[in-house]
Amino acid sequence: xxxxxxxxxxxxxxQLQENYLQIKKDASFQKLVKKLELSDEEAMKxxxxxxxxxxxxxxxxxxxxxxxxENSLKGHLLFPEKKEGNIYFSYTPCQFQKxxxxxxxxxEEKANLNSRARMKDIDMTxxxxxxxxxxxxxxxxxxxxxxxxxxxxYLHGSFGSGKTFLISALFHELLESKxxxxxxxxxxxVLRTLKEDWDFYESKMRQYQTVDLLLLDDIGAExxxxxxxxxxxxxxxQYRMEHHLPTFFTSNMSLDDLEKHLSNTGKNVDTIKARRxxxxxxxxxxxMELISENRRK
Numbered sequence: 001x002x003x004x005x006x007x008x009x010x011x012x013x014x015q016l017q018e019n020y021l022q023i024k025k026d027a028s029f030q031k032l033v034k035k036l037e038l039s040d041e042e043a044m045k046x047x048x049x050x051x052x053x054x055x056x057x058x059x060x061x062x063x064x065x066x067x068x069x070e071n072s073l074k075g076h077l078l079f080p081e082k083k084e085g086n087i088y089f090s091y092t093p094c095q096f097q098k099x100x101x102x103x104x105x106x107x108e109e110k111a112n113l114n115s116r117a118r119m120k121d122i123d124m125t126x127x128x129x130x131x132x133x134x135x136x137x138x139x140x141x142x143x144x145x146x147x148x149x150x151x152x153x154y155l156h157g158s159f160g161s162g163k164t165f166l167i168s169a170l171f172h173e174l175l176e177s178k179x180x181x182x183x184x185x186x187x188x189x190v191l192r193t194l195k196e197d198w199d200f201y202e203s204k205m206r207q208y209q210t211v212d213l214l215l216l217d218d219i220g221a222e223x224x225x226x227x228x229x230x231x232x233x234x235x236x237x238q239y240r241m242e243h244h245l246p247t248f249f250t251s252n253m254s255l256d257d258l259e260k261h262l263s264n265t266g267k268n269v270d271t272i273k274a275r276r277x278x279x280x281x282x283x284x285x286x287x288m289e290l291i292s293e294n295r296r297k
Contacts, residue, residue: 157290
């Protein structure tokens with residue numbers, strides 16, 4: 001090897017070592033190197049990548065959700081893993097992204113289950129409150145007539161207790177036997193899609209207002225805005241109340257808790273408008289509680 005080339009390589013190596021000694025002073029860097037069981041020579045070769053990981057970990061420590069993610073791949077962390085003596089870097093979902101993925105899977109499973117729901121599949125075992133709800137549903141089914149002024153149900157209670165399944169079973173039976181038009185919608189998703197798809201805003205709102213039987217699923221899980229509360233939810237409920245259309249709701253909140261939830265938009269508190277929504281819900285439905293074991297397990 002020519003002398004000049006040797007000198008250049010020696011100089012580069014020396015510079016690399018000096019840079020590494022500076023990087024090594026960082027406590028987070030030392031901790032990561034120790035966790036991966038790397039020698040100084042191994043760590044020196046990938047020091048830049050390890051620094052990228054530490055920077056992204058720092059972002060994660062102060063992050064409150066994927067909406068404020070500063071990492072190179074939103075909702076993910078560049079992280080090293082040692083396999084058979086080699087280091088591999090890959091993007092792994094952060095805690096918020098994992099929670100999001102889990103919620104999507106749960107929604108899909110819930111939607112698949114509820115789309116097949118029939119009254120014959122309802123579990124008749126359980127405590128008195130569950131049986132009271134089942135009896136109410138059976139009574140509604142037997143007496144349903146689209147020409148009658150009949151109230152729907154505000155069913156609230158514990159997570160995974162089967163609230164949506166029970167109402168979905170009722171709806172599908174009425175669809176088959178009495179040809180009622182039905183719409184089962186996840187309310188937080190309704191707000192998101194209406195906001196993102198203005199071209200279909202009027203047609204979707206018209207559907208929610210006029211369908212024979214409407215279920216607003218998981219009301220109270222949405223982020224409250226004046227637009228969502230007053231322009232969307234209030235408008236739907238007002239129309240259905242005026243036209244005596246049975247409306248159903250599921251929620252993890254009692255009506256009192258829902259009123260508090262709806263009053264706070266984050267910018268201000270408006271108890272009057274929240275109370276107005278609650279009064280419409282009371283005009284449209286009977287409130288019942290369902291506390292049961294988590295049936296999604």
